[in-house]
Amino acid sequence: MGRQPCCDKVGLKKGPWTAEEDKKLINFILNNGHCCWRAVPKLAGLLRCGKSCRLRWTNYLRPDLKRGLLSESEEKLVIDLHAQLGNRWSKIASHLPGRTDNEIKNHWNTHIKKKLRKMGIDPLTHEPIPTMEEPQQPVEINTSPFESIEAADQFLNKSPAFCTDEVPMILPDEIIVAYDESSSSSSSSTSSKPEEIKVPCIEWMESMYFWGLDDLIGLELPTEDGDPKLASDAYIQYQRETMDQESWKFELM
DNA sequence: AAGATCGACAACCGCAGGGAT
């Protein structure tokens, strides 16, 4: 019998996602949600498998994602949680709002592991690494500043270095990106930034600042030319702007 | 300047869990 493959692999695209694919996926999910990931690529007009779409969405396109390097407090929390939970990245990620398991896993493998080893701590066991010269001594090195996950959570929520307020919400005025009205009627084919997407200026209600994804789905926004645009279009622009700009990384540092 | 190497992160793969029938 055997399992059915997650998708018909023939003719499906693999590798890095293009801006166009991102746009299609975001547009589809914002307008329809994702009833069933397997059906998403077909309905969204993507040559990807559902799994790939889900991963792209959850790890990169989701609106509630926090971007940039993990803060000191977040890193400490990850170490603490790892000591208690092991490689259960999704569980660890659930304690860090706006962070994905993949992101934490990558950060662990590339940064934290090295850091701990440098400190003489085994990243697997969180115990001091025994050296050949020095016979192992029961030195108590507490890699975790927290006594429990609850305590860590409490710290995280109270820490001035990190709070959920830092999660970059889709602020209305952030979605409104450079919109060159003068070029809207004239051709911009000679522009050095051919990928630049023109989105309409939108007036956002203050209460919308706290709207979730579900609230945005299917929402039509008025534009200056009277042509209603979906909120998803504005959202797509926001995401791509955010992704294309590296500056935010440095702002966080 | 060009090739080699390294590091960071995005994406893929295979498996397991759980709900539906």
Next chain:
DNA sequence: TATCCCTGCGGTTGTCGATCT
């Protein structure tokens, strides 16, 4: 209970930019 299907998870690989030689 058995089977199917979908989703989530964790390990691994691939890609690309930065740095080194």
